[in-house]
Amino acid sequence: MKKQEFIKAVAERADVSQSAASDCFDAVVETITDCLKEGDKLTFVGFGTFSVKDRAARQGRNPRTGGTINIPAAKIPAFKAGKALKDALN
Secondary structure (H helix, E strand, O other): OOHHHHHHHHHHHHOOOHHHHHHHHHHHHHHHHHHHHOOOOEEEOOOEEEEEEEEOOEEEEOOOOOOEEEEOOEEEEEEEEOHHHHHHHO
């Protein structure tokens, strides 16, 4: 499912216009992003938890030349599914 298909499905379920659903979707994504930028966790009980994890610096290989490159440390987003979401899928 792509973003536009998702927005259309949300608009139909919530009985709102696609424009309103798109604005809400954008607001949710921005809010989650802002929360993670601040280093906070965001938990939706039953759905899951968004968090930020630290990935350590490491050495990698350039596939074209085979030479060693340094990959810097980074913060990466993570999502852990909640029990209700896992149960809904099984």
